[in-house]
Amino acid sequence: MSASVEYVQEFVQVDGARLGIQVYPEPVGRPNAPVVLVLPAMGVRARYYRPFAAALRDAGLAVVVADLRGTGESTPRPSRACRYGYAELAADVGAVRTALKERLDGRRTLLLGHSLGGHAAVLHLALHDEPEVDGLALVAVGLPYWRDFTGPRRYGLLPYTQGIAATTRLFGVWPGWGFGGRQARGVIRDWAHTARTGCFPPLDGADTEAAVGRIGMPVLAVSVEGDQYTPHPTLDRLCAKLTAAQVQRERYHVPGNTLDHFTWVRAATPLAARIADFTAGLPAR
Template identity: 80%
Template structure:
């Protein structure tokens, strides 16, 4: 497994951990992918995927979400951050990586909550220097988009988590998502209840999504228990000004889910590399 260099970015009293992988062999100006992880998932979990992306000819960095892994602050009753801060953190990480990004294509790649943060970053901060966005196992977890009897369990489950976080001042991570700030849980539960992003920092995030023009590769995973195919369809529908390549991923004979796709990611890495190579020059 290729080793990475652990770096840190300071932003608004928080410290963001960023794992930067070596450049692909013989490709000093390869397109660079910045990965934003799922809720409660450490950056190091993506090492197999990062290695596959590097083998496919891409430079890779993976940033722990605020409060997870090497990033601080640890979620507590004193934490007030939510989706606004997660989206801004992607901008701070990109700014710290700017010396490495200049002159090469740049992609954001989000998984689950990281994908929501990446989309919101583009919508709220008009990040014109981002050339492409890849979404893998991402979606708006709106309860009506789940199939069968599970649909009727999603709403009380998500809102129960939000109520617990509101009562305790923090989500302790009991069986879902790891320890999280109540603001993150509040905003996530809003999407599950309404199918829409909340207003963020006084901005109508739903309207802002319609102004994103960045090319998008959107891939849902067969067997994904948290963001099944219709949840990503709902998210893509909000990006009505962006060119979207919408695909489904499965490996014949292999059962995948919201997390285990990372360990079967060589076909996905090749697809992301192909997407990157086809992006127009800035």
């Protein structure tokens, strides 16, 4: 199937924000197919995942891709007036699920997060009761703790990430200079916390580290060869926190292709097949 397959653009209203969701056609000949809800990376529009959505659909999965708050078709546009952070991104996942409930009720459901979208998915499952999600897939996700990088990058990462956080505090918003697109101060604050400490920040008074350890569903955790932002050790660190989960830890590469944190999306046919196989093996509710 061509990556040009069309989706239906829909919107979900939540707490003064509008979340854009892209609903792809059901896979041919697969009524009530399992559903994958894809949550993008920081600053990456949902439409960027069209090749990946096409591969997932070819593999027999129904696909919905949601723009993160403040990105793509979702509002509000990050500004000094925006204070949202990880807590709101995690809650937004539930708002999208609720909006889709009537159409997807009873179908096997997988949350799939890329980078920041993976953080939102993990924290949603940790902090919100979500019995209707059957599994979690993490692709190119990690806690970007500076000590988990190697070579010169290890010593440059801490001042780089904390410099972004300081700039955001100064301007009241991250302007998107060379990294991550325009972002609200809370998102950058919470992301910088993970880079500095290797831990999720406390949210709304909750101990997120303990809550993540209570996630008990199957998890497929895939790091990408050549990923410059979330190399293998950063995902290993995140997986180590999922102490109650059944984690399948894998590395992804495609012979003849040079991949990185973003370009894997355009070479994802084998990965889509693996995700479909993982989803088929999820236990019945």
